[in-house]
Amino acid sequence: MPFALYLLGLAVFAQGTSEFMLSGLVADIARDLEVSIPSAGHLTSAFAIGMVVGAPLMAVASHRFSRRGALSAFLVAFLLVHVVGALTTSFAVLLATRVVGALANAGFLAVALVTATAMVEPHAKGRATSALLGGVTIACVAGVPAGALLGEMWGWRSAFWAVALLSVPAILAIVRAVPKGAPDTAGPGVLGELRALGDPRLLVTLLLGALVNGATFCTFTYLAPLVTEVTGLGSAWVPMVLALFGIGSFAGVTLAGRAADVRPVPLLVSGMLALLAGWVLFAVTAAHPVAVVVLVLVQGALSFGVGSTLISQALYAASDAPRLSGGFATAAFNVGGAFGPWAGGLAISAGLGHRSPLCVSALLVALALATAGVALVLRRRVPAGAEAPSGVRS
Structure with missing residues (x-):
């Protein structure tokens, strides 16, 4: 993998720290600003909503600038x-x-x-995606627990x-390592790329990503x-539990990156089945510290392994949208990132307790499996010899 790709991962690390760190700061923010914990949880949903709206809009707007210029400008705004x-x-x-930071x-x-x-080579999108998203998982391992500890x-x-300070070396690294190039104007126009969203397999892949995320x-x-x-467990355990989730996430992204370009469908099917079983087991055993420690690690690995594979498959499926494919994938995954905390907060507000988000997570993965099953049945009904739309590769 090119060294510049890992430098992009450094910036993703800073941004991932910001996106995820609220999980360890929700209670502190709620007390300090005198709001409820579910209301403080809406900060995560607000960030995700900004990501959903901002991904396609910012991807379109960035075409007027070189990739290095666009990346630098976005990161400076994030710092401020x-x-x-x-x-x-x-x-x-x-x-x-x-919201603005999310944009x-x-x-x-x-x-x-x-x-x-x-x-990278056209057949190595899974590995490239894995290397970039490694910054997110390292944020879970180091940045998020460090944020909780600072809190x-x-x-x-x-x-x-701390996030603002982390962004400074990332900006300098991008300016030095990413080629300046010219504004990205090659390829089909924006309207032509938007038509790629009509591809059924791409839509299914994006929907699965939203549900899993x-x-x-x-x-x-x-x-x-x-x-x-x-x-x-005491509050001192929170950074350690978050770090375990991050360690599992890094392992999942790393291992999935090696398989996503070769056998993505078996990886996704087995991964989602294991993910569903894990959320159910987590809900049942949430009162047992040993089980929680193990399952946090396992679910982190499964969640990010399946998630990163779905991102790479969305990029493969959106080959007719070379400039907006990243925006499509980012937006879809953050639809899930917005809906998930909202649904979990709704369950807590309804008096179902702090265990209830685990049940909601299991329900969302079950829905993803059902969606994948329906899509597979419909795909098999395509007449032999008919041209199937591009999407998740077998």
Whole structure:
């Protein structure tokens, strides 16, 4: 893999830290800004909504700039909104900074996905995606637990300052390592690329990604109160549990990256079945510390292994949209990232307890499996010799 690809991963690490760190800061933010825990959880949903809206819009807007220029501008904007977030005393302002930061993150990730896959051979999109998303999983391993630890020691604002500082070397690395190039104007026009969304297999892949990612974020957003209120572990355990989730995530992305380009369908089917079983088992055993520690690791690996494979398959399926494919994938996955925490918060607000997000996660993965099954049946009904649309490869 090209070295510049790993430098893009450094920026994704900073952004992933910001996106995920709220799972360890929700209770602190809720107390400080005098809102409920489900309301504080909406900060995660707001970020995801910004990603959904921003991914295609920012991908289109970035065509007027070189990839290096677009990546740098998005990351500078991301840094500035975290400074504002660290200084504000208003929940409404903090919510707004999450949306704006998400727009910048969405634009960056959409351009970075296309840039990363353009650096490798056409058949190596899975490995390129895995290398880029490794920054997200490292954020889970190191950045998110560090954010939770900073929150414990100096308050949640210190975590926002840390993300802003992390963005500085990432900006310098991108300016030095990513070729300047010219504005990305080659290929079909925007309307032509948007027509790629009509591909049935691409739509199924994006829907599966939204459901699986929704399940991941549903539980991950409320992992800290789950560990303290249901499992009975002290708050000092929260950073360690988050780190275990990140270690599993890194392992899942790394292993899936090696298989996603060769046998994606068996990997996805077996991975989603195991993911469903894991969420159900997690819900049943959430009061047992040993089971929770093991399942956090396993579910992190399965969630990100399946998720990264679906992203790479979306990029393969969107071959007719070379500039917007990253935006399509980013938007779809953040539909799940917005819906999951909202559904989990709704379950908690309904009085179902902090264990309920695990049940919602299981339900979302079950829906993903049902969707995949229906799509497979419909695919097999295509007459022999008919041209099947491109999408998830067998």
